[in-house]
Amino acid sequence: MQSLSVEIIAHMIDALVEKGWCEWPNAISNELCLQLLNELDALDEQGQMEEAGIGRGQQHQKNHGIRRDSIYWLNGQSEAQQQYLAQMALLQQQLNRELFMGLFEYECHYALYSPGDFYKKHSDSFRGNANRMITTVLYLNPQWQNEWGGELVIYSEDGEQVLHTAMPEIGKLVVFLSEQTPHEVLPTQQPRASIAGWFRCNASTAINLDPAR
Numbered sequence: 731m732q733s734l735s736v737e738i739i740a741h742m743i744d745a746l747v748e749k750g751w752c753e754w755p756n757a758i759s760n761e762l763c764l765q766l767l768n769e770l771d772a773l774d775e776q777g778q779m780e781e782a783g784i785g786r787g788q789q790h791q792k793n794h795g796i797r798r799d800s801i802y803w804l805n806g807q808s809e810a811q812q813q814y815l816a817q818m819a820l821l822q823q824q825l826n827r828e829l830f831m832g833l834f835e836y837e838c839h840y841a842l843y844s845p846g847d848f849y850k851k852h853s854d855s856f857r858g859n860a861n862r863m864i865t866t867v868l869y870l871n872p873q874w875q876n877e878w879g880g881e882l883v884i885y886s887e888d889g890e891q892v893l894h895t896a897m898p899e900i901g902k903l904v905v906f907l908s909e910q911t912p913h914e915v916l917p918t919q920q921p922r923a924s925i926a927g928w929f930r931c932n933a934s935t936a937i938n939l940d941p942a943r
């Protein structure tokens with residue numbers, strides 16, 4: 731089963747340093763992605779996916795004009811989740827070793843965008859709480875077609891220029907600097923499944939407890 735090797739991660743880190751983002755097709759095996767997709771579908775059928783919101787903690791709110799997807803936070807409850815989280819732990823270790831990033835936690839959720847869903851241009855790091863350092867997105871959609879939309883668009887730091895457009899194809903891992911990278915999910919015409927995750931550094935102090943979500 732292919733998985734993230736030290737060499738692949740080293741290339742990803744080079745790209746992150748050079749341009750702030752990187753896209754890696756077939757980073758995670760189809761086999762594992764299909765297991766994760768099955769799990770997501772089952773959670774959806776059981777009504778366990780929840781409507782996503784924006785902002786964290788007390789600032790959390792639903793805003794359908796900005797974001798429409800449903801999510802489920804991973805907790806390592808299945809073999810497939812554990813395998814995925816183990817890959818992200820390798821990425822975290824190597825980021826810390828090579829870039830001294832002090833990443834101490836990874837949080838991630840399944841996301842399901844139903845036909846018509848989108849996520850308007852945003853940044854993943856919340857103002858005043860810059861503890862989301864690196865964003866990862868793994869796509870789980872076999873045989874995605876160009877005309878279905880649902881692309882991830884990555885913008886320059888000022889939000890003015892499109893740097894890259896990524897189709898949400900199975901096994902593809904996109905990684906970018908959370909705070910410096912405005913991005914958007916274009917409306918999709920077909921169900922679009924992914925795992926979005928964030929490596930965090932600890933921004934908690936005794937008087938400012940920093941919630942994960």
Ligand SMILES: O=C(O)CCC(=O)C(=O)O
Pocket residue numbers: 841849854867881882913914915924926
């Ligand atoms: O699914 C994607 O391509 C990106 C999702 C995203 O931007 C987010 O969940 O913050």
Ligand SMILES: [Fe+2]
Pocket residue numbers: 852853854913
């Ligand atoms: Fe995002």
